[in-house]
Amino acid sequence: MPRSIAGSVSALSTTSRMSRTSRASTVRSVASLTHTLHSKTGLNIPILPDAFVTNVQRGSVIAATYSIIQGLFSIVTGLFDIYTLALAAPGSSHYGFYLFSYDFVYAGNPHVRNSLMLFGGITALGGLGLIITSVLLLQGLRKEIEMRLEPWIWIMAIFTAYRSLVIIYASVVNDMVFAYHILMCLLWILFILGNVYAWLVVHSFYHELCEVTRLEDVARVKIETMSTSRGLSSCPTTPGAQSVRSTQMDYKV
Template identity: 45%
Template sequence: MNYGRKTPSTYRSNPSVYSHGRSSTNLHSVKSRSVRSVRIPWYQKPIMKNNEYIDIQKGALLTGFFSLFVALFTIATSIFDVYCLAMAAPGSTHYGYYIISYEFVYVGNVHVRNALIIFALFSLIGGLAILFTSILLIVALRKEYERKIQPWLWSFAVFTLFRAMAFLFFAVVNDLIFVYNILMVLCWIAIIAASVYGWLIVYSLYLELADLTKLEDLAHLRMGTMASLNASTTHSLAGSRPTTPHSTVSTMPVS
C-alpha cells in the first residue's frame, strides 16, 4: 500500500525532482540501520546510482520518452517490412518500382522469408505493447508509483531481447550493400544499447521506490500500533472503578 507520494532517491540528500512534500535526507542512514542484518540479493540492489554524471530520476523519465519513440519506430518499420516482403514475394505482380525499389528485400529461401515476416509481425505486436506500457511508465514516474513501473520493466526486457535476436537474424540474412539494410542495422545497434542502459536506470529507481515504500509501511505500522496501545490505555483508565475493592478511599476527583 502507498501512503502519499514518495521521494525516489535514497543515495543523496537532494529531494526528488517530482516530489515536493518530503525530503530523503536521512533515508539512507535509516535504511542502513533497518536492513543491516539482512542479506540483500544482488538483483535487489540498485545498479545505477546518483552521481555527478547520472541523475536517476531524470534518466528514468527520459527513458520513458525514449521507449515511447522506440515503440513508434518499431511499429512503423514492422509495417513497412511486412509490406515490402508481401510486395516482393516471388511470382507476385505489383506496381511501385517508380516509387520504391524492392531490390533490398530478401527473396531467397521461403523459410527464411517466412521467418522475417514472423519477426516483423511479432515486432509490431511488441511495439504496441511497449507503446501502452511506456505511457503507463511516464505517468507512474511522475506520480512515483513503483507498482505501475513493473509492467514496463517486464515488457521492455522481453521486447529488447526479442529485438536483439531479430536484429541478428536481419543482419545475417539480408544483403548489407543496400542503404536501407545498413541504416536498420546501425539504428538497432544504437537502440538496443540505449534500451539496456535505460532499463537499468528505471530498474534502479524502481528498487529505490520499493525500499522507501517498505520503510514507510513499517513506520505507519509502528505508529498505528502505538495509537492502538494509547487508545487501549485511555479506555482502560476511563472505565476503572471509582473506589478500590479493598479500600474505602475514593478515587473520584474532589469537586
C-alpha cells in the same frame, strides 16, 4: 534515503488495505531478490545511483519518452518490412511508378521470407506494447506507484532480447551490401544499447520506490503501535474505579 525521492517518507500514503498488502508483498519479493543478487554476484540494488547527468527519477521520464519514440519506429519499420516482403514476392509483377527499388528485399527461401514477415509483425506488436507500457510508466512516475513500473520493465527486457536475436538473424539472411539493411542494423544496435541503459535506470528507480514503501510501512506500524499504547494507558486503573466495576459485576451475578 535515495536523493531522487528524498522527502517522500514525510507524508504517509493513504492507500487502501488491499493496496498496502500488495505493495508489502512486492517489497518482500524485492528484498529477497536483492539479497540473492548481492550474495551471488556482489551487485547492489539499485544498480545505478544516478542517470548519467541527472537522477534516476528524471532519467526514468527520459527513458519513457525514448521508449515511446522507439515504439513508433518499431511499428513503422515492422509494417514496412511486411509490405515490401509481400510486394516483392518471387514471381509477382507490378506496373506503375515506385519511389524506390525493391532490390534490397529478400526473395530467396520462402520459409526464411515468411519468418522475416513474422518477425516484422512481432516487432510492430512489440512497439505497440512499448508505447502502452511507457504511458503506464509515466503515470507511475508521476504518482510514485511502483506497481505501474513493472509492465514496462518486463516488456522492455523481453523486447530487447527479442530484437537482439532478430537483428543477428536478419544480418545473416539479408544481403548486407544494401544501405537499408546496414542502416537498420546500426540503428537497432544503438537502440539495444540504449534499451539496456534505460532498463537499468528505470529498474534502479523502481527499487528506490520499493524502499520508500518499506519505510512508509514501518513508520505506519510504529504510529499505529504508539496510538494503541496511548489508548490502553488512558483507561482508568484507580482502586476506586476497580471497586465500582467489581460491585457492578457482583450485582449482576
